[in-house]
Amino acid sequence: MPAASPVPVHPRLGVRVAYRLQQVLRPGPGYRWLSARIEASGPVRALFTGAEHEVKSGLFGCRMCGQCALPVTGYVCPMGCPKELRNGPCGGVGEDGSCEVYPDRRCVWVDAYERAASQGRVADLRLLHRPVDHRRFGESSWLNYWQGRDEGLWTDDPKMSPGASTEASTGASPGASTEASTGASPGASPGASTEASTGAKS
Amino acid sequence: MSLRERLASGSFAVTAEIAPPRGAGTEKITRTAESLRDWVDAVNVTDNQGANVRMASWAGSLAVLAAGLDPIMQMTCRDRNRIALQSDLLGASALGVRNILVMTGDHPKFGDHPGAKPVFDVDSVQLLWTLRSMRDQHVLLSGRTVNPAPDCFLGAVENPFAPPFEFRAERLGKKVDAGAQFVQTQYVFDVAAFGRWLEQVRDLGLHERCSILAGVGAVRSMRALDYMRDKVPGVVVPDDTYRRMQAVPADQTAAEGVKLAAEIIKQVAEIPGVAGVHLLVAGNEQAVPEILANAGIQATRGHEDGR
Secondary structure, eight states: OOOOOOOOOOOSSOHHHHHHHHHHHOOOHHHHHHHHHHHHSHHHHHHHHHHHHHHHHHHHOOOOOSSOOGGGTTTOOGGGSTTOOSSSOOTTOOTTSBOSSSTTSBOHHHHHHHHHHHTTOGGGGGSEEOOOOGGGTTSOHHHHHHTTTTTTSEESOTTSOTTTTTGGGGTTSOSHHHHHTTOOOOOSOOOGGGTTOOOSOO | OOHHHHHHHTSOEEEEEEOOOSSSOOHHHHHHHHHHTTTOSEEEEOSSGGGOOOSOHHHHHHHHHHTTOEEEEEEESSSOOHHHHHHHHHHHHHTTOOEEEEEOOOOGGGSSOTTSOOOOSSOHHHHHHHHHHHHHTOBOTTSOBOSSOOOOEEEEEEOTTSSSGGGHHHHHHHHHHHTOSEEEEEEOOOHHHHHHHHHHHHHTTGGGTSEEEEEEEOOOOHHHHHHHHHHSTTOOOOHHHHHHHHHSOGGGHHHHHHHHHHHHHHHHHTSTTEEEEEEEOTTOGGGHHHHHHHTTOOSOGGGTTTO
16 A cells, blocks of 8 residues: 655544543454454455544544554554654654644644643653564554554563564565565656755745 | 763763765865864764765765764664665674764755655664664564674764653653663753753663763854754754844854853753763864864863874
């Protein structure tokens, strides 16, 4: 699935409701069974994944990275950061909390900090997030969550390897075959005319 | 004495920065490195700073090394994915570059190729974590072994003056957890605000795990100050600093800028937990001796080890 350019999105779901839903949707035998059933059928899985995209793009600007960080980011999507930072804000945040790339929008991490702090969840923001696995874009993160496949997305133990959940699974095999399967083909022309302009606003 | 040795010795460290040329020659960078050699412990070699194309930071770092100065190779996450970044570390380390400064990098939008693909495959915390694992656990992100392992001294950057303020020290904590051994900060103009951030840093005990170098810049002209204030993301110029600079005649702005920088160096040096200063002077490297002399720091660095 081609990933659209990331744009910061302020969540449309209140943070208290979000954390309450977190309790309801917590993985367990029921969800494990249900998600296994959904995955068993291609069309059902596609339908479910489409529904997830519909719901989460409306609420959080979800881009379907398949490795949802929302439960530990105050339910603000870090993939909306133009630099896709999953470990906190860059140094370019405006004094008013605006994003440096989209000054009319708030930095997702300023939002995330406020929302997490309001619920006593600042400790969540200290977790170390591993690099995103780009092969998983387009997958349902709900299915991955219920199936326990995203347990290694972050850790509170800095001694752990940064590659435990993503790269390590490929072992020593080169990634050539998976590289081709992402389908995110870039357009042929990079818009050469804009290259010369040095202005900050493109 | 290398930067690593200087910081280990506990004496006040001084670093500066050099911007590699927009061209295929090393004459200027070599000259600049030679002129700074006696004054600073190490220099940052910027990585296409402001998202503008320059000579690669690894190449600039080799030129600095050849000129007898310890380079700090900057590595941003903007232009290279995890494969290229790990590969660059192996190359740099093999050729003698020890200090690596990891940063997210300015967005391409702000540079001379605004249509470029922003890479940001890993973030600065993930990159530090990866490089530390290569060095200490001898493994790549893939789990494959690295032999021989790179020898590197890892640095990070932090901006104490950007929101969310309450999280900035914690953010440095994540970088230290991930492997940062030293940190250089964004321009310090507001010493009081810097002190408040450092208090949080000390509360977390980070100054004992990571050497903190305060970023200090010299204002050359009002135009440069305006640019810094309005166009460089993350730089905060307090109103009283701005008014002070505005009050002097135009032909004395540069001298006042040097004076201001020296004052800030003296002030931050008094704050517990500050291990040194980082002079943000890329493009204005010739101001370094004057700033340091004004701050009472002598050009003795090159002579201690008979360099």
